[in-house]
Amino acid sequence: MSDLLIENVRLIDPDAGTETHGAVRIADGRIAAVGAKPDPATDARRIDGRGLCLAPGIIDIGVKIGEPGDRHKESFRTAGRAAAAGGVTTMVIRPDTSPAIDSPEALEFLDRRAREAAPVNVLRMAALTRARAGKQMAEYGFLLDAGAVAFTDADRPVADTKVLQRCMSYAAGLGALIIGHPQEPILSDGACMTSGPFAAKLGLPAVSPMAERIQLERDLALVEMTGVRYHADQITCAAALPALARARAAGLPVTAGASIHHLTLNEFDVGDYRTFFKVKPPLRAEEDRLAVVEALAAGEIDIISSMHTPQDEESKRLPFEEAASGAVGLETLLPAALQLVHAGHLDLPALFRALALNPAKLLGLDAGRLAEGAPADLILFDPDKPFLLDRATLRSKSKNTPYDLRRMQGRVILSIVGGDIIFGEAA
Amino acid sequence: MFSHRHLLGIEHLSPSDITAILDLADTYVDRTRSPDKHGTALAGLTQINMFFENSTRTQSSFELAGKRLGADVMNMAMQTSSVKKGETLIDTAMTLNAMHPDILVVRHPSSGAVNLLAEKVNCAVLNAGDGRHEHPTQALLDALTIRRRKGRLHRLTVAICGDIAHSRVARSNIILLGKMENRVRIVGPATLIPSGMDRLGVEVEHDMKAGLADADVVMMLRLQKERMSGAFIPSEREYYHRFGLDAAKLKAAKPDAIVMHPGPMNRGVEIDGTLADDINVSVIQEQVEMGVAVRMAAMDLLARNLKEARA
Numbered sequence: 001m002s003d004l005l006i007e008n009v010r011l012i013d014p015d016a017g018t019e020t021h022g023a024v025r026i027a028d029g030r031i032a033a034v035g036a037k038p039d040p041a042t043d044a045r046r047i048d049g050r051g052l053c054l055a056p057g058i059i060d061i062g063v064k065i066g067e068p069g070d071r072h073k074e075s076f077r078t079a080g081r082a083a084a085a086g087g088v089t090t091m092v093i094r095p096d097t098s099p100a101i102d103s104p105e106a107l108e109f110l111d112r113r114a115r116e117a118a119p120v121n122v123l124r125m126a127a128l129t130r131a132r133a134g135k136q137m138a139e140y141g142f143l144l145d146a147g148a149v150a151f152t153d154a155d156r157p158v159a160d161t162k163v164l165q166r167c168m169s170y171a172a173g174l175g176a177l178i179i180g181h182p183q184e185p186i187l188s189d190g191a192c193m194t195s196g197p198f199a200a201k202l203g204l205p206a207v208s209p210m211a212e213r214i215q216l217e218r219d220l221a222l223v224e225m226t227g228v229r230y231h232a233d234q235i236t237c238a239a240a241l242p243a244l245a246r247a248r249a250a251g252l253p254v255t256a257g258a259s260i261h262h263l264t265l266n267e268f269d270v271g272d273y274r275t276f277f278k279v280k281p282p283l284r285a286e287e288d289r290l291a292v293v294e295a296l297a298a299g300e301i302d303i304i305s306s307m308h309t310p311q312d313e314e315s316k317r318l319p320f321e322e323a324a325s326g327a328v329g330l331e332t333l334l335p336a337a338l339q340l341v342h343a344g345h346l347d348l349p350a351l352f353r354a355l356a357l358n359p360a361k362l363l364g365l366d367a368g369r370l371a372e373g374a375p376a377d378l379i380l381f382d383p384d385k386p387f388l389l390d391r392a393t394l395r396s397k398s399k400n401t402p403y404d405l406r407r408m409q410g411r412v413i414l415s416i417v418g419g420d421i422i423f424g425e426a427a
Numbered sequence: 428m429f430s431h432r433h434l435l436g437i438e439h440l441s442p443s444d445i446t447a448i449l450d451l452a453d454t455y456v457d458r459t460r461s462p463d464k465h466g467t468a469l470a471g472l473t474q475i476n477m478f479f480e481n482s483t484r485t486q487s488s489f490e491l492a493g494k495r496l497g498a499d500v501m502n503m504a505m506q507t508s509s510v511k512k513g514e515t516l517i518d519t520a521m522t523l524n525a526m527h528p529d530i531l532v533v534r535h536p537s538s539g540a541v542n543l544l545a546e547k548v549n550c551a552v553l554n555a556g557d558g559r560h561e562h563p564t565q566a567l568l569d570a571l572t573i574r575r576r577k578g579r580l581h582r583l584t585v586a587i588c589g590d591i592a593h594s595r596v597a598r599s600n601i602i603l604l605g606k607m608e609n610r611v612r613i614v615g616p617a618t619l620i621p622s623g624m625d626r627l628g629v630e631v632e633h634d635m636k637a638g639l640a641d642a643d644v645v646m647m648l649r650l651q652k653e654r655m656s657g658a659f660i661p662s663e664r665e666y667y668h669r670f671g672l673d674a675a676k677l678k679a680a681k682p683d684a685i686v687m688h689p690g691p692m693n694r695g696v697e698i699d700g701t702l703a704d705d706i707n708v709s710v711i712q713e714q715v716e717m718g719v720a721v722r723m724a725a726m727d728l729l730a731r732n733l734k735e736a737r738a
Binding site: 198321 | 539598626
């Protein structure tokens with residue numbers, strides 16, 4: 001592998017919080033030098049970055065792939081291509097497949113499939129309880145040995161508090177990370193909208209955002225009891241934020257994420273029963289969206305993820321209540337997130353803290369940084385390039401994006417994983 | 428001028444659309460009271476009633492309305508059809524569409540399902556009730572009943588009482604009465620009133636006396652037992668005691684107030700049986716009669732637009 005020198009770029013450094021003009025030299029799959037004038041190796045292949053942005057590649061926690069069980073919705077190959085095109089250099093994949101990923105053997109299967117088919121890094125999460133049934137804890141020790149980076153039952157929170165307490169205690173003893181989905185399951189049962197005048201008008205079953213706060217408060221109390229490292233996958237409403245702030249102030253090992261959909265869309269986008277906007281938890285009121293965006297800007301929300309959830313046409317072309325939840329997001333994560341930059345909520349280094357640095361820190365990775373010695377997982381992108389999203393052009397096998405026909409800005413020019421260009425003209 | 432292709436909800440209608448339907452319905456009331464009930468407005472057209480949810484009165488009302496205007500009417504009992512074999516709503520719609528119906532009358536248990544179906548067919552679609560969303564012909568027949576009894580359909584105080592949360596009738600009535608500039612109050616226990624209703628331009632009351640104060644119209648809703656997934660009220664008898672309409676509670680309303688109910692009634696749950704039968708205040712039977720006339724008018728207007736579009 002020859003060295004690579006990417007010159008004439010805006011270096012987006014999330015760790016230092018800076019944007020500077022310079023270049024990056026890559027050798028042996030790692031960043032060899034970065035700065036205004038990194039010493040040019042004589043035989044390095046040179047790429048002119050044309051003054052565009054170079055940032056650490058996105059680390060997307062919570063990607064659903066249809067393997068095993070739903071390969072017709074998404075495979076490692078199609079998800080990998082979508083990730084590469086979207087600037088996601090590491091997919092952290094969910095265990096809510098059929099069957100659920102709750103055994104070391106299943107993790108090995110994923111590892112093999114990922115290596116065969118996906119051009120990007122793939123990290124695997126495992127189920128928190130067997131079959132995600134919320135009854136018995138999974139084999140955390142074996143699963144950690146097999147490479148699990150976190151444990152989660154995804155969108156099916158453990159309802160039995162005693163079970164969760166034991167899961168957390170045991171996981172804490174192993175130093176494992178638990179990812180919770182803070183939605184009170186009984187209140188949320190059957191709901192497909194956030195309660196309020198709009199849901200009332202549509203006549204759809206709805207749940208109060210208070211269901212999020214209730215479950216988050218419970219989870220955080222258990223974190224206080226057990227000391228486990230805990231990440232809330234999606235914080236989507238103002239009511240949940242004070243609980244999060246209290247836990248942080250008390251020094252608990254707690255972080256929080258938000259999905260790009262809840263950061264850029266609100267309940268009104270559902271409009272006339274448009275099922276591509278049906279996600280879990282349901283889209284919130286605009287005040288809640290703004291509160292979460294503000295929390296992100298203030299660093300109270302650590303991570304943005306796509307919550308990539310492929311669904312085929314058949315599962316979406318149904319009456320709203322019966323339609324499947326979820327939206328694809330690997331390819332639209334960056335342009336959608338750039339809306340927050342263009343709207344003045346965040347600067348680019350802060351955005352890449354949420355997209356790359358913080359996820360890396362949470363998972364103990366040395367990626368996510370523009371630092372010498374860090375893995376050369378990098379993206380070159382044009383933050384301003386406008387385009388009209390046509391869902392037919394998505395590389396995902398499923399095309400269920402809520403951004404179809406939306407005007408967006410920001411396109412990935414090159415994606416580099418471990419020093420190899422895996423997407424872009426030079427690939 | 429009424430220019431719609433479908434009748435999916437009151438939401439899409441303007442006050443003049445509503446008036447046009449009611450004016451035409453008035454003429455059909457006279458027609459149906461005469462010995463010669465037959466009209467030709469739908470002659471040669473095919474009307475299919477697709478009911479994915481059980482209904483006797485609404486389906487027979489639509490059937491009678493279609494037949495009185497000369498349509499070929501077919502009833503499809505969707506609960507026993509291929510839907511049971513796993514066919515999706517859209518596939519069912521496409522199959523029926525291929526038979527070239529002119530009017531589809533659809534009832535479905537999911538909110539928004541009729542809208543979805545209307546996008547896929549090229550005939551007129553009438554919503555006969557979708558989930559908890561809308562039931563436009565019920566609101567129109569209620570409006571016709573009120574207008575004939577009160578002489579107007581504006582600046583009235585209307586109390587809608589009972590299970591608002593699970594009622595498409597309530598939603599369509601709230602929208603219609605609001606569009607026609609009436610004062611609308613909804614009355615019921617907080618568990619049966621969806622959150623945010625106060626922001627939809629209605630007053631919310633949890634006490635019948637306050638809710639019925641000076642009302643011109645008292646509209647009772649069926650307590651939809653089959654829709655209750657949990658316990659929304661402590662017991663039927665407490666519900667009747669606090670929210671059931673009887674002569675004593677009705678005293679809070681205006682002396683000439685009328686009592687309405689979309690049926691079928693639970694006597695002794697939401698309404699006192701004697702009161703329901705009192706022809707001096709109850710217009711419940713009249714509502715049934717107006718139902719046929721309003722549905723004739725709605726299908727007539729849609730058929731005119733259909734013929735115009737095809738011409």
